[in-house]
Amino acid sequence: MIVVDGLTKVYxxxxxxxxxxxxxxxxxxxGLIGPNGAGKTTTLKxxxxxxxPTSGTxxxxxxxxxxxxxxxxxxxxxxxxxxxxxxxxTVHEHLNLIxxxxxxxxxxxxxxxxxxxxxxxxxxxxxPGELSxxxxxxxAIACGLLHDPAVLxxxxxxTGLDPLGIRRMKETIVARARAGxxxxxxxxxxxxxxxxxxxxxxxxxGMKVADGTLGELAARADLAAAGSDLxxxxxxxxxxxxxx
Amino acid sequence: MTGTFLYLTTCSLKxxxxxxxxxxxxxxxxxxxxxxxxxxxxxxxxxxxxxARRSGGGLSTLARFAPDIVAGGALILWFVALLVWLWxxxxxTWGFSGAEVQFLFTxxxxxxxxxxxxxxxxxxxxxxxxxxxxxxxxxxxxxxAGRWPFVLGGWLLFTTMFLHVLGASLTKSSFRAPAxxxxxxAWMSATVVMxxxxxxxxxxxxxxxxxxxxxxxxxxxxxLDVSQRGVAAIALWPFRAVIAPIFAGTPLAFAGAxxxxxxxxxxxxxxxxxxxxxLEEAAVATEQQKARARHRMPTPVVRAAPFKLGPEGRLxxxxxxxxxxxxxxxxxxxxxxRVLIPIVVLAFVIGLKRTAGSFAPLVLMVALxxxxxxPYMVRNDLRTDLPRLxxxxxxxxxxxxxLIGELMAPAFxxxxxxxxxxxxxxxxxxxxxxxxxxxxxxALLAISAALLAPLLIAGQLIVQNAAVVLFPGWIAxxxxxxxxxxxMGQNMLMFAGTLLALVVGVLPATAVAGGLGFLLYNLIGxxxxxxxxxxxxxxxxxxxGLVLVWLGRVLERTDPSQIEIAE
Numbered sequence: 162m163i164v165v166d167g168l169t170k171v172y173x174x175x176x177x178x179x180x181x182x183x184x185x186x187x188x189x190x191x192g193l194i195g196p197n198g199a200g201k202t203t204t205l206k207x208x209x210x211x212x213x214p215t216s217g218t219x220x221x222x223x224x225x226x227x228x229x230x231x232x233x234x235x236x237x238x239x240x241x242x243x244x245x246x247x248x249x250x251t252v253h254e255h256l257n258l259i260x261x262x263x264x265x266x267x268x269x270x271x272x273x274x275x276x277x278x279x280x281x282x283x284x285x286x287x288x289p290g291e292l293s294x295x296x297x298x299x300x301a302i303a304c305g306l307l308h309d310p311a312v313l314x315x316x317x318x319x320t321g322l323d324p325l326g327i328r329r330m331k332e333t334i335v336a337r338a339r340a341g342x343x344x345x346x347x348x349x350x351x352x353x354x355x356x357x358x359x360x361x362x363x364x365x366x367g368m369k370v371a372d373g374t375l376g377e378l379a380a381r382a383d384l385a386a387a388g389s390d391l392x393x394x395x396x397x398x399x400x401x402x403x404x405x
Numbered sequence: 406m407t408g409t410f411l412y413l414t415t416c417s418l419k420x421x422x423x424x425x426x427x428x429x430x431x432x433x434x435x436x437x438x439x440x441x442x443x444x445x446x447x448x449x450x451x452x453x454x455x456x457a458r459r460s461g462g463g464l465s466t467l468a469r470f471a472p473d474i475v476a477g478g479a480l481i482l483w484f485v486a487l488l489v490w491l492w493x494x495x496x497x498t499w500g501f502s503g504a505e506v507q508f509l510f511t512x513x514x515x516x517x518x519x520x521x522x523x524x525x526x527x528x529x530x531x532x533x534x535x536x537x538x539x540x541x542x543x544x545x546x547x548x549x550a551g552r553w554p555f556v557l558g559g560w561l562l563f564t565t566m567f568l569h570v571l572g573a574s575l576t577k578s579s580f581r582a583p584a585x586x587x588x589x590x591a592w593m594s595a596t597v598v599m600x601x602x603x604x605x606x607x608x609x610x611x612x613x614x615x616x617x618x619x620x621x622x623x624x625x626x627x628x629l630d631v632s633q634r635g636v637a638a639i640a641l642w643p644f645r646a647v648i649a650p651i652f653a654g655t656p657l658a659f660a661g662a663x664x665x666x667x668x669x670x671x672x673x674x675x676x677x678x679x680x681x682x683x684l685e686e687a688a689v690a691t692e693q694q695k696a697r698a699r700h701r702m703p704t705p706v707v708r709a710a711p712f713k714l715g716p717e718g719r720l721x722x723x724x725x726x727x728x729x730x731x732x733x734x735x736x737x738x739x740x741x742x743r744v745l746i747p748i749v750v751l752a753f754v755i756g757l758k759r760t761a762g763s764f765a766p767l768v769l770m771v772a773l774x775x776x777x778x779x780p781y782m783v784r785n786d787l788r789t790d791l792p793r794l795x796x797x798x799x800x801x802x803x804x805x806x807x808l809i810g811e812l813m814a815p816a817f818x819x820x821x822x823x824x825x826x827x828x829x830x831x832x833x834x835x836x837x838x839x840x841x842x843x844x845x846x847x848a849l850l851a852i853s854a855a856l857l858a859p860l861l862i863a864g865q866l867i868v869q870n871a872a873v874v875l876f877p878g879w880i881a882x883x884x885x886x887x888x889x890x891x892x893m894g895q896n897m898l899m900f901a902g903t904l905l906a907l908v909v910g911v912l913p914a915t916a917v918a919g920g921l922g923f924l925l926y927n928l929i930g931x932x933x934x935x936x937x938x939x940x941x942x943x944x945x946x947x948x949x950g951l952v953l954v955w956l957g958r959v960l961e962r963t964d965p966s967q968i969e970i971a972e
Contacts, residue, residue, distance in 0.1 A: 234801040
């Protein structure tokens with residue numbers, strides 16, 4: 162569903178991402194982790210077409226994000242860590258706008274279900290300024306889920322959510338993957354990654370340093386000393402473990 | 406502490422300049438700079454150099470008109486100051502960035518030091534504004550060498566205005582407190598303003614009936630004379646004092662005018678320092694306003710959407726729907742006043758003498774004003790949306806569709822306004838003795854104007870939006886705009902650049918339609934205007950289409966990290 166091949170993004174003399182390749186199949190939830198400045202957000206931005214890669218390709222459901230951008234974007238949703246909403250549109254109007262952009266013909270039926278799932282029922286007429294940080298996050302996610310995308314990319318999806326919201330969000334992500342979507346979750350919350358991701362991709366200084374299930378990573382010779390603890394694996398893979 | 410502020414100011418300036426220089430590595434910014442410099446040289450500097458050669462660089466070109474210019478300028482300045490006092494909303498002059506509020510307001514820094522810092526920060530912008538203004542007004546002074554009094558005097562004037570706007574804003578803030586807690590200085594300041602304005606208004610009120618029936622030149626003479634006699638002369642003295650150095654004909658006269666101007670500046674400085682009760686509150690409130698403006702706009706009010714948006718149809722309509730909602734939700738009393746003040750002033754000035762029994766030309770002037778200035782005032786297009794480009798770029802929409810959708814809302818809002826005014830002018834036109842005498846001719850003229858106005862509006866909107874797409878690092882986007890006295894230079898350059906681009910844009914249409922129009926007008930009279938307008942519109946639409954396709958591709962390639970959200 163997602164194929165990233167030799168993705169490179171260079172800013173001036175800085176190589177933010179270098180030769181990154183991976184793929185995500187439908188039903189998979191891949192956890193993208195790495196230290197600050199490792200290139201996670203740049204990778205996501207290149208994958209959704211916000212930034213053009215310097216070289217390499219990204220294919221979403223078989224469509225190249227650079228050469229067939231509109232069709233590729235029709236099949237994906239990106240939920241950034243900081244929800245970017247239109248201050249002057251109500252919750253319902255946000256969803257109405259998205260319905261038109263993605264041609265969601267049955268949006269009148271979908272909206273109540275989605276709002277219920279994300280605990281936004283009763284807030285249809287509210288402006289973003291009247292919503293809490295967590296609710297704004299949920300609205301951004303509702304906008305992303307409305308068109309039932311085949312590919313979902315989350316950047317720090319739990320930021321600003323309360324404990325109940327966190328639980329619901331994890332359930333939502335897992336449910337979408339079970340329904341066949343390919344999901345990428347970028348987060349510093351290793352327990353989240355450990356809990357919901359079927360595979361883990363660790364990047365450091367713009368390059369892939371580890372890729373596999375938790376079991377596969379733990380079995381790797383150079384990471385074996387870390388055991389099956391993701392934090393230890395992460396520190397060892399990124400060269401920050403004690404003694405490195 | 407002065408050293409610290411100087412360090413902060415110079416570091417900010419150095420980094421800003423370096424960042425702008427680094428941008429020049431990109432060919433489009435370099436080309437933009439070269440085009441800008443060529444424009445300045447060709448349309449401004451070249452003429453002034455020629456004038457300087459002819460006049461031999463004399464200083465006293467305007468010397469003999471100086472008293473009248475100073476008197477007229479003082480009157481205008483008083484009117485501007487009065488508007489500042491009457492303006493019911495907080496000024497943004499006393500505005501600090503989020504970082505400044507976080508670091509300076511929590512640091513052991515006195516209010517006096519904060520005022521000094523703000524003054525220091527504003528000086529570069531003020532000086533740049535004065536230099537640009539001196540370039541654009543230089544021909545009137547006749548010589549480049551003779552421009553230094555304008556620059557120095559202008560700098561002094563703008564600094565005084567900056568302080569006065571700040572003081573007025575702080576004084577008005579203090580009146581929000583219960584009457585018993587309003588400081589004595591605020592009461593005194595308001596009293597002085599009332600006396601000064603009362604003296605000026607009173608001096609003219611008694612002569613107003615006579616002024617209305619005088620010929621224009623005699624009325625202008627009387628207005629200037631009144632301002633220099635009696636109580637009006639005393640009331641307007643500070644305003645004359647700060648303007649006088651600009652128009653001093655000789656170095657000696659400049660030195661003589663400098664003393665009173667500096668005294669007025671010092672008085673305003675003292676006044677601001679003493680009005681410090683509301684300093685932090687006003688600054689923080691302004692910072693919050695600016696923070697809102699940086700991202701979006703003031704707080705919106707929920708009103709019904711202009712039309713229902715179905716899930717299927719053209720994507721441009723979705724963007725139009727979104728942006729039209731935006732207009733409705735941000736129209737406030739402040740917006741209406743901002744739009745209405747220039748229109749009312751224009752109507753008053755023109756209506757006073759020139760309507761000659763019909764309001765049709767007056768209404769047409771307002772329509773023309775809306776056509777020319779509207780695209781600068783109504784900004785619910787990419788100029789507002791560009792900071793959200795990361796979101797817009799995830800939408801399944803092409804750059805061209807997005808751009809057309811963005812342009813449609815302001816073009817639609819302004820066109821409806823202009824059409825209404827054209828219809829009113831047409832209805833009033835029978836009593837107007839100019840233009841075609843018969844109803845058919847007037848109707849055809851009105852239809853032609855109604856056809857062309859939206860295209861001219863759209864043309865300017867395309868130029869404005871092209872500027873943000875091509876130079877996202879140079880243009881302030883989002884709710885924030887370059888405001889205040891210190892941003893005058895930037896605004897003048899932008900306005901001149903837009904007009905030039907528009908003139909270049911309409912040249913092909915003029916060339917194609919002009920010949921036909923001339924021929925038809927001579928053959929069949931006024932009815933010939935309509936085919937000319939249709940042809941003109943057709944060429945403009947083709948041009949606009951080509952530009953939009955190209956700009957759409959540029960927008961698709963635009964990296965959101967290049968976009969500068971103004972502080």
